[in-house]
Amino acid sequence: MRARMVEAARARITAGDLDLPMNAIAKDAGVGVGTMYRHFASRQALLETVAADHYAALIDEARAAAENPDAAAGLSDLLRAVLRCQLTDAALAEVMALPRHECPETLELGSRLTAESRRVLERAREAGAIRPDVTGDDIRRLTCGVRYAVASGEGDPTAAADRYLDVVLRGLRP
Template sequence: MLAAARARLAAGDMELPLNAIAKDAGVGVGTVYRHFAGRQALLESLAADSYRELIAEAAAAADNPDIADGLRNLLRAALRRQLADPALAAVLSTPECQCDETLALSRELGALTMRVLDRARKAGVIRADIVPDDVRRLTCGLQHAIRSGDEDGTAIDRYLDVLLRGLRS
């Protein structure tokens, strides 16, 4: 079922109709609904590996001796992971989780992001009012902007620079 859903995502189908996924996977629709309560639960399952990879990037950013570099690396990783995995982009753009695993991943990412932000604030790298949810929302917005047209492949670095300038204290 996950392979069928990934194939639909790769083809650009973000709707992920569970009936169509059941047909593609060669199972009954009841089987799909027994595993996934709905589209959001399916997206969260699809995004779990990318979420874990982003958490590893956040841990590395939190431990980076140069916190300005760590912050930039975290933001770049969040953008790149969302661009590479539309399921992760969809999950991160939704403020609430359906699955316990996703909730745990979200909390872990939030805690690591807070470590990065706390260190960045103490170093005078960012403004005092920035919280992890701001980072989530801003990177979701940037990934959407990049998807809407990055013909020359320079948008990530350009938009990341604009974002970092806006976060400065």
């Protein structure tokens, strides 16, 4: 039953509906709205649940970036992975833009992503590839901003994403 609700929410997000009206999702999933709220206390909790799989995959990307022998390339890999995930999963993009998370699972995923990202940033600082004042939260905000810039324009989103990330990476250098 929970899986049906998540799939109904995912289908709405894929169709471009990020409002996630609980009544409509309950109807789409064939459950009552009370059942929706027993499983998901809020729209944000539902959104975080929908994004969880891609969030977990992003942690693997961050771990690989942290283990890249070239610290600057690892940083670039991490930013490109974060942006790629945000561009392919609107739920993840919205969750990453939130200042706080509700679900314990998302809090754990966020903590793990922060730890792996911190490793990437520390290695990049030690290699002189990044300014010393740049934080993990700066990186989160910058990638959210780049995602917004790519989504708000026309043309090839991949080319725009690469171009904007190149600008950001140059700006992160000391």
